[in-house]
Amino acid sequence: MAIRLGPNQYGKAGIHVVRVQRDTPRHEIRDLTVGTSLRGDFSRAHVDGDQGDVLPTDSQKNAVFSFAKEKGVDSPEEFGLALADHFLATSSRADGARIEIEEATWSRIDVDGQGHDHAFVQTGGGTRTAIVNVDGRGADRTAHVVSGVCDLVVLKSTGSEFHGFLKDTYTTLEETTDRVLATSLVARWRYNTTDLDWNGTFAAVKALLLKQFAQIHSYALQQTLYGMGESVLEEFRVIDEIRFSAPNKHHFLVDLSPFGVDNPGEVFHAADRPYGLIEATVLRDDATDPGSAWHAVPGFV
Amino acid sequence: MAIRLGPNQYGKAGIHVVRVQRDTPRHEIRDLTVGTSLRGDFSRAHVDGDQGDVLPTDSQKNAVFSFAKEKGVDSPEEFGLALADHFLATSSRADGARIEIEEATWSRIDVDGQGHDHAFVQTGGGTRTAIVNVDGRGADRTAHVVSGVCDLVVLKSTGSEFHGFLKDTYTTLEETTDRVLATSLVARWRYNTTDLDWNGTFAAVKALLLKQFAQIHSYALQQTLYGMGESVLEEFRVIDEIRFSAPNKHHFLVDLSPFGVDNPGEVFHAADRPYGLIEATVLRDDATDPGSAWHAVPGFV
């Protein structure tokens, strides 16, 4: 009846680093929240309380800040890859490192039609994410990058139907050929390479996702997501797989008839909970092995 | 030693109504979260448990939804005024009504350079707010409107100093002539009239606030706020007073010297708590009487 340590990882979460590029009077800023973690054989730490194999999470944090200066931040993905390799180099008992990054979006403040040199306003429209997993070192090294966007809140005021569904004893929902469709999208896509234009590809994938959400006539959130994913895979050969997590943010048509008021699809109650939750993966038949790409990604697989 | 009921109000909070204007294929949406409240002599309800004077908060909610269709939503301010008057008409024991509205910002999704007809993405850059207070009816009616913006997160990567401050036993802060200045601004301005272009004025005030934040060389957040407010009052005769609440979102320069790395204003730790909190009012010497304009506005006065 032996008891033992199973899978484990440790690191530092919520490292909020802002990097200002100020080589010229026209500054640039990158605003990252970084999480690091190492996995491997850390049984001495757990079972014996001996920390000789454990690089403190405080040192991990320090490295994140210092790398922001030493390496710069060209993209979250590259930044994450550099950090993961560093941690594997410095921590001999780790066999994998995971870096998770969220990037806040800042735009230049408009002053008389011009973007200001060093003043910025935070804008929404989704948060960029990157998850990097590296296993091993040297010849044995494999690296996986999953990029994505979260908190991308989108809505269609028409062009969405829902009918013909399965019914059981507890079904009271009415069928509809015109409803509001809204979600706060999380999309994550897995690259099959680390040799690409991270920033340009991110922007292009996000733009395509939005465009397809707008253009697909929806018969269910499932079908919309699938169509969005299919388009991304068709257009981007560097992506092998895309995963969606999409709350169905219900907009209920309000019954105004008790007040003698007609409501032909104009006034909705935007409800919080409960909400539908649709999760799906779209991938290539010949997708590469994901390895640890999805390690510790909250999800449904 | 008599005990009695003092000031009181009641209403419905968090009414999330989405109004779709669909008269043409090019839809418009307004996304409001509305709070209503009535104040007056409701002692029967409190002291005796007799609800004969109390219009249920459920009825208030119903009115909000129905008005979104009956009156439409041209602006949060006008919508709030209509609701306040309605509640005062329907509830004879109320002597004041307060409507608080937050409006989420949606932009058209870009499809090949064109904004889509009925697909939208939620964008940030601050939430529009409106607080309407109406007292009395008919000849005795007075109405106050405070418009504003919250969650307006702005940052300057230079052009901000902080020095020459008062020092006491507990002062360890170093003076600086170059720091990051960032805040998540709440600004609320009080109109001296209800006869104005609500949407146009809101947009213009917000743009001016951003521009001034960018352009004012800062010697403290206090001075930046004052300058922003002064500009608004100078430019908008319809505004008598503006109030700011601004957390000083500290960005601490990270000491990288232990790693032999120089950090000349490039890498910052964006801290959460504790944070400075600066609150200030800027107003005209000849400002009109605010009356109930600031009733129940969280603040510092």
Added chain:
Amino acid sequence: MAIRLGPNQYGKAGIHVVRVQRDTPRHEIRDLTVGTSLRGDFSRAHVDGDQGDVLPTDSQKNAVFSFAKEKGVDSPEEFGLALADHFLATSSRADGARIEIEEATWSRIDVDGQGHDHAFVQTGGGTRTAIVNVDGRGADRTAHVVSGVCDLVVLKSTGSEFHGFLKDTYTTLEETTDRVLATSLVARWRYNTTDLDWNGTFAAVKALLLKQFAQIHSYALQQTLYGMGESVLEEFRVIDEIRFSAPNKHHFLVDLSPFGVDNPGEVFHAADRPYGLIEATVLRDDATDPGSAWHAVPGFV
């Protein structure tokens, strides 16, 4: 058309200090989140950008931490009074200081029926709050203390009715003689003295509020709140006024009849938004002047 600075205040928010009393092996902990603010004539800072009158918020934070050692933390109220006096002594342009404190509740972990000496678990059941306002110094000094509790989530599964209310065009709510009543209570009471047993009185008032919530047969949340407040004023001569803010956390009886299932008050949908919001003050006829006691307290007065 002169423009000027109006009311203003500044300070440090979110100072999270944990004080361990370890004079004996049986430790005690106090876990406070403190906000400080100073008000007065700070126009030089705002208008001229001259910080000579401004004690940095960083120094305020330092004082909070140091006072936790120098003065100890017997009660949030006493701790706040000491801080307020200190800030007024050190900052000559301030004419008032406000200290706001929330205290997290920790209980000893149970080990075989005994509370452990130095291991604790955080428990809920409401957060203790204290707001201290001091104006002036020396002979002119006046001090006000408002204590309270927030996040006190309570529910009655019966003993609550709601009927006989005012009806208008938009009223569809049905009357009921048996419903669930639930709220997340904020209660704040104003003392007429600073010479009292802060901890004992807090505990006794909170216990009485809970007891009265349980025992009052409710005809509306308004009447429950009034009854709770009246009891507190009757029992505690040191309290002149009590204010409540109470969301009506609606529990809707679920209609199970489409499934042939009866639901006599047994299954409820606990909704989030919208919610009723009931706010009321109960006070003595001969209450002392509140002065600045309620300064910057979010509320409805």
Added chain:
Amino acid sequence: MAIRLGPNQYGKAGIHVVRVQRDTPRHEIRDLTVGTSLRGDFSRAHVDGDQGDVLPTDSQKNAVFSFAKEKGVDSPEEFGLALADHFLATSSRADGARIEIEEATWSRIDVDGQGHDHAFVQTGGGTRTAIVNVDGRGADRTAHVVSGVCDLVVLKSTGSEFHGFLKDTYTTLEETTDRVLATSLVARWRYNTTDLDWNGTFAAVKALLLKQFAQIHSYALQQTLYGMGESVLEEFRVIDEIRFSAPNKHHFLVDLSPFGVDNPGEVFHAADRPYGLIEATVLRDDATDPGSAWHAVPGFV
């Protein structure tokens, strides 16, 4: 270059049901927030937009409410098992169902030393969780239950050391033999049977976790977690595996020396971010196959 649907699931999240047991005047309440999801071959819905296989999430929600009356709520685990079996029976294309439940804790309000019959106060001390996964039907049915607790905030004011750790270029952390150890624990344990006293076992496991946190002299959070897990497995034969996710809620000793004040482990700054994050699994060598037990559980494996 074919593209296809991969793993997917869909359901309803955030169903907040409160069940009152009122057979006698002494009521009981169970307060559950339930999420449901179905997985299987739903490609028609995704690829073709045909919803014939899709039981609406609205019907799932209805079933949750109705089951609260039809079956009652003896324990979250049993309630989840009944729901999962129901969904698999009603939805022929699903091959698995997952039910996730959080239970809020209510205690009777104390009235003169007695717990009230029908008035309750919500208490903290951790939220009970249950995750049920059922695959297949009839002879092929397998069921997995993972119970747990989250938001269990615990702290030790001494009895915690951290030293002897690995050092690299970026290590500046000082070693310590006496620090505050605090975490907001998530623990989830996997049962190897569904035939047990769910409520009694939950209470006993939680009590043991707390006791061990208190009693283990800590050389790192890793070692504390391992010791807690080992004890659970030693005491409960029905549990095969336990997983922890534990943020290291740093309490930094405040340097008061600039103010001439000594601080021997008495005043701490409780920081929010960044924080360490320690995740570990403890399991039996002869643990049963987890199957889908951990399906879609946020984590690190």
